Amino acid sequence: MLIIKDLTKTYPGGVQALSGVSLNLSPGVFGLLGPNGSGKSTLMKIVATLLEPDSGTIEMNGADLVRRKDHTRRMLGYLPQDFGLYPTLTAWQMLDYLAKLKGITNKRERHALIEALLDRVNLASEPTQPLEEFSGGMRQRLGIAQALIGEPELIIVDEPTAGLDPQERVRFHNLISETGSDKTVVILSTHIVSDVSNLCSHMAIIQKGRIVASCTPREAVDQLKESVWEASVPREKLPAFKARFNVISSRMFDGEARLRVISKRQRPSEEFTPATPILEDYYLDLVNQAAM
Amino acid sequence: MRNPFRTPFAAVFVNEVRLGIKRIAPYALMIFFSSNAVLWWGWGPAVERGWATNSDFYIHRNFGGFNFILGLPIFTAIMMGDPVVKDFRLGVDSLIFSKPVGRGSYLLGKFFGNFFVLVCCQSAFAITFFLLQWVPFSGMVVLPVRITPYFKHFFFVVVVSHLVLAAFYFAAGTITRNAKIVYGLAACFYPTLIAFEVLLKELPVGVRVALDPLGFNFHSGVDGWHQSAAFLNQYVVSYGPYAYANRVSMIIISSILLFIVYRRFGIDGQAQVTRSDDLITLTLSRAPEPVPYTLESASSYGLVDTAIEASPAGDRRQLPRVTPTRGPGTTFFKMLAAVGVEFRLLRAERSLLILVPLVILLSIFDLAFFRVVPEISYSVTYASGTAKALLLFLVGLIVFYTGEAMHRDREVKVQPIVWSMPAQNSVLLLSKCFATALLALSLLAAVGLIAMVIQVLRGHTPVDLSAYVIVYGIVVVPSIIFLTALVVALNSVLRNKYLVYVVAIATGAGLLYLYNIGNNHWSYNPLLYRLWTYANVTSKPILLCRLYCLALAVVFLAVAHLFFPRRTRT
Numbered sequence: 115m116l117i118i119k120d121l122t123k124t125y126p127g128g129v130q131a132l133s134g135v136s137l138n139l140s141p142g143v144f145g146l147l148g149p150n151g152s153g154k155s156t157l158m159k160i161v162a163t164l165l166e167p168d169s170g171t172i173e174m175n176g177a178d179l180v181r182r183k184d185h186t187r188r189m190l191g192y193l194p195q196d197f198g199l200y201p202t203l204t205a206w207q208m209l210d211y212l213a214k215l216k217g218i219t220n221k222r223e224r225h226a227l228i229e230a231l232l233d234r235v236n237l238a239s240e241p242t243q244p245l246e247e248f249s250g251g252m253r254q255r256l257g258i259a260q261a262l263i264g265e266p267e268l269i270i271v272d273e274p275t276a277g278l279d280p281q282e283r284v285r286f287h288n289l290i291s292e293t294g295s296d297k298t299v300v301i302l303s304t305h306i307v308s309d310v311s312n313l314c315s316h317m318a319i320i321q322k323g324r325i326v327a328s329c330t331p332r333e334a335v336d337q338l339k340e341s342v343w344e345a346s347v348p349r350e351k352l353p354a355f356k357a358r359f360n361v362i363s364s365r366m367f368d369g370e371a372r373l374r375v376i377s378k379r380q381r382p383s384e385e386f387t388p389a390t391p392i393l394e395d396y397y398l399d400l401v402n403q404a405a406m
Numbered sequence: 407m408r409n410p411f412r413t414p415f416a417a418v419f420v421n422e423v424r425l426g427i428k429r430i431a432p433y434a435l436m437i438f439f440s441s442n443a444v445l446w447w448g449w450g451p452a453v454e455r456g457w458a459t460n461s462d463f464y465i466h467r468n469f470g471g472f473n474f475i476l477g478l479p480i481f482t483a484i485m486m487g488d489p490v491v492k493d494f495r496l497g498v499d500s501l502i503f504s505k506p507v508g509r510g511s512y513l514l515g516k517f518f519g520n521f522f523v524l525v526c527c528q529s530a531f532a533i534t535f536f537l538l539q540w541v542p543f544s545g546m547v548v549l550p551v552r553i554t555p556y557f558k559h560f561f562f563v564v565v566v567s568h569l570v571l572a573a574f575y576f577a578a579g580t581i582t583r584n585a586k587i588v589y590g591l592a593a594c595f596y597p598t599l600i601a602f603e604v605l606l607k608e609l610p611v612g613v614r615v616a617l618d619p620l621g622f623n624f625h626s627g628v629d630g631w632h633q634s635a636a637f638l639n640q641y642v643v644s645y646g647p648y649a650y651a652n653r654v655s656m657i658i659i660s661s662i663l664l665f666i667v668y669r670r671f672g673i674d675g676q677a678q679v680t681r682s683d684d685l686i687t688l689t690l691s692r693a694p695e696p697v698p699y700t701l702e703s704a705s706s707y708g709l710v711d712t713a714i715e716a717s718p719a720g721d722r723r724q725l726p727r728v729t730p731t732r733g734p735g736t737t738f739f740k741m742l743a744a745v746g747v748e749f750r751l752l753r754a755e756r757s758l759l760i761l762v763p764l765v766i767l768l769s770i771f772d773l774a775f776f777r778v779v780p781e782i783s784y785s786v787t788y789a790s791g792t793a794k795a796l797l798l799f800l801v802g803l804i805v806f807y808t809g810e811a812m813h814r815d816r817e818v819k820v821q822p823i824v825w826s827m828p829a830q831n832s833v834l835l836l837s838k839c840f841a842t843a844l845l846a847l848s849l850l851a852a853v854g855l856i857a858m859v860i861q862v863l864r865g866h867t868p869v870d871l872s873a874y875v876i877v878y879g880i881v882v883v884p885s886i887i888f889l890t891a892l893v894v895a896l897n898s899v900l901r902n903k904y905l906v907y908v909v910a911i912a913t914g915a916g917l918l919y920l921y922n923i924g925n926n927h928w929s930y931n932p933l934l935y936r937l938w939t940y941a942n943v944t945s946k947p948i949l950l951c952r953l954y955c956l957a958l959a960v961v962f963l964a965v966a967h968l969f970f971p972r973r974t975r976t
Contacts, residue, residue: 162826166973183974187828188730198819200747202754207747214743215827217730226726234725260823264730 115140116161116268116299121170123156123323131156133323135170143290143300145310145317145331147397153323154303155195158272161301162192174268174299188217191266193257195273195303201246205237205256208245209263216264231259234289236282250277258286262293269293269300275309287312311393319400327400331393338391338399341378345385346370358382362398414511422489422519431904432523435481436530438912442476443468443534445919448543456635458547460539465555466624466643469563472531473620477911478564479571479595484904485524486572487579487588489516490671494583513580513667521572525565532560549639562645566653567620571595573660577667590760593802597768615648619656624649730828740829744837745844748811752845755810761803762849769795769853774860785870786940788857789877796853797885797933800846804886805910807845808893809903811838831970839894839963846886850878873940880943884952884959885933891959891966898966932958 116139123132131153137144148154159165161172163183172179179186199208209228218224232238235255240248248256254277261269271290275283290300290313302313310317311331318328327334342362347355352371355361359375359382366372374389375382376399410416426432446468452459472478490513493499502512536556539548579588603622606614614623624645633641645653752758769792772778781787815821824834858869896906920926921935931937932955934948942948 159822162822163973164822164825184828184830187826188732190826190828192823192826194822196819197823200751200814200818200820202751203747207750211743211747212823212827213728215740215824215829215833217732217736217740217828218728219731219736219739220729223726223728227728230725257823262725264728265725 115175116301117171117173118157118161119171119173121157121160121172122168123153123160123165124168131323132160132167135320135323135325137318137325137328139299139301140316141296141299142315143302143313145314146301146303146320147305147307147310147317148303148320149305149401152320154305154320155272156323157320158192158195158270158301158303161268162190162194162270163187186268188264189267191261191263191269193261193269193271193274195276197257199245199248199253199256202244204240204242204244205232205248205259206241208256209260212260213263218264227263231262234262235259236285251279251282254278255282255286258289262289267298269298270303271300272303273305274302275304275306307394307397319397321401327396334396335391335393338376338395340388341376342389342391342395343375343377343382343386344373344389345375345383345387346372347385360399360402362395362402414505414507415515418507418512418515419519419522422516423522426520426523429904430902431484431908432527434905434908435527438908439472439476439527439531440534442472443531444538446471447535447538448546452547453543453545456547456639458549458635458639460549460552460555461639461641462555462559462643463638463641465535466559466563468535469532469559470620470622470624472528473564473567474599474622476915478528478568479599480592480911481527481908482524482568482571483575483588483592483595484907485527486517486520486575487592488585489520489576490580491583491585509671510668513664513671517573517576517664520576521569524568524572528564528568529560532556532564547635547639555643559643562649562653563621563624566656570619570656570660570663573663577663580667581670584756586755586757587760589806590757593757593761594764597764612648615646616652616655618652621649621652624652737830737833740833741837741840744829744833745840748837748841749844751814752807752811752841755807762852765796765799765803765849766853766856769799770857770860771795773857774864778864778866780866782940783870783873784861784866785868785873786877788861788866789854789874790940792853792857793877793882796850797882797935800849800882800886801889801910801914801933803849804842804846804889805893805907808838808842808890809897809906811842812894812897813903825972831967831972831974834972835894835898835966835970836963839890839966842893843886843890846890847883850882850886854878876943877940880948880952881934881938884955888932888955888959888962891962895962895966895969898969901971928954 116137118135118137118139121132121135122130124130135153135157146154146157156165160167161179163179163186167180170180174186174189177185203211206228209231210224213224213227218227229238232241235258237252237255237259240252245253245256254274258271258274261271274290275286278286287309290302293300302309304310314331316328316330317334319326329337345355346367347370349366349369349371352364352373355371355373355375356364359373360377361373361375363374364371374395375386376395377386381388447459450468451457452464457464493502536553539551575588575591578591579585582588599620603618606617606623609617611623618624624643772795773788773791778784778787778791781790815824854874858871858874861867861869893906893910896909897903900906900909917930918935921931926936928934928937928947928951932951934951934955937951938948
């Protein structure tokens, strides 16, 4: 169980990145959703021991992760949002180095693990290729592999599917869903709603450094039952509709605007028909409200 | 007519100047140059010899020295080598080249923007020197205030000389897209220039002046040491036709270099944008019909998104169990792993391909090609000669490669991954220190080996291995350890490798100046430059000095550890 309590962080320039963030995370995949600049990466960096919080605590199974950084690093697997690799090393050499830093001293175990990891992320066929020749997707996959070294109890993946093609994305989803054990907490930070809906048993939405919602994806969608409506309206009427209703999304199709509107258990007007709520509706509604 | 201040060239130029203003290095250079101007003004030969500090002769003399002595050609390489490379490294290139910016505007804007910043830094020396005319100093001869000679000689001697150097380094960096090749070329500058000047000495004066890139020979007819002060103070430095031909040819060479860059520069993987009207114009009216995208299909990205398909058997392969270990043995294991990787990364530096042979050549040059007079024995002379020559090169090598190692993790963005690993700060820091020291020791071993081979080839036998072991072991090895520790600490405290380069060059130049004018003491000369001979190298005072040097290394490593930004506890 990971418990984050009253975490605050203000950068030297005066930007308040986190403001009293509290979360309780059980084993499983936890999704942290939020728009760009909402404080997701700051929170991830603090949990990954790379940043100091101004105040607040983080505990996992009773251990203070902020104070006991070495202990945290032993149980941590971290995939940063923006990372690089040593360009002249190969994937094998890179994983071997990181496995050694993790304290895996047994050569046979280490080599078996690296082979299995490269196999899992589909990089086993590139044993001698230097990392500077890797594509963005290959680097991302290697990043995922290194985060899984040493059976981490806490895995933090920050925007992991950025740069992956659809096939690799599904592969990543498989990997993460099969990685989680009954002891492992996986924190998936993303702004891609479908990553959360596919993978996460619990989720939170962060906006401007504050947690604005924390629930399961099912509960989130259930909150919008019979509240989402859609309609096709002429393009010129769009501003008027936006002024009257709580429009969460609009898409242009065939010269008309297709609107999705939230209206709690009441049809907004005759043009609208009921729609099945999706997680993106919940997210957009919440982010729009928080932005107002 | 197009406003010249709103052209792409002006935009790139202004942006480069703006980037330059936000860096620390130009300010550090300005301070360094200004303080040297003060030093040369008050504590140079002028006061002692009665030379007027604002005489034409002295102004020209100082600008000539400034052109060469303070490492200015190397600073020019550092500032001019990577303006274009940086864009590609930071990934800004695609943003810039997707705009209607011509190749010429881009390259010229980059070149002149950075050259302008460089000239501003250089002018700190000239301006300080100019302002010092008004400062009274005991025993100093000062002529009535003058303005023109400062600007004339600064432009003629410093700016034009560095224009051609800047164009050369800019061309090398832009065409190869590798700043380290530029640094390698910069390291070759001094030996090449000295060799060139030696060759020029044999030629007639006119040719010498015409071919001299830094203008050393422009007024070689006047020898300051053998002329009276009264004569020198009234002497007017005038440039003859050969000097003008030289300066014009330098400007032409710079233009040719920039033209070569223009011709050879390409944008990898993209069509080159040369004219704005070559761009494809997208208008909504010409856009094709949109592909229908129904909300029914859109609904698939909610809870009923692409369901996770059953993984192939290979994907479901369980990761084997591993048993991470802890304790001092594991820490040592991690240290070895980190040193191995750091050393491998250092070996992959392409600049070493140029630097290592060059350093070896220069270290054994005297012994290989000139008459060797044995001191106690030939082996002692060979060992002492290579140790003395190598030590100065090792200073540069260690400063540069320790900087590279210390900042590599941040620059290649691997830092968040490595820093989240359960490795102590000492492992991460000392591995960089040891890897650089290992590189320096490998170089030392190579130089020693080659010196012994030369000794055999020249018939200066027998080879006494103990002489090499004693000289290298007592003089060079502790110096390497001291230097790496010092540079690791500087990088840890200052956190900017360019600032470290400037501080190291400034401190090195200052100390060398002090040692050479006779202020040489072991307490501030831990490398024992000019403080040892083979006869006293095993004496107690020298051994104590080496212990002092190693103790300082330990202190510097402790400082580095203290200032290392990665936290292990709150």
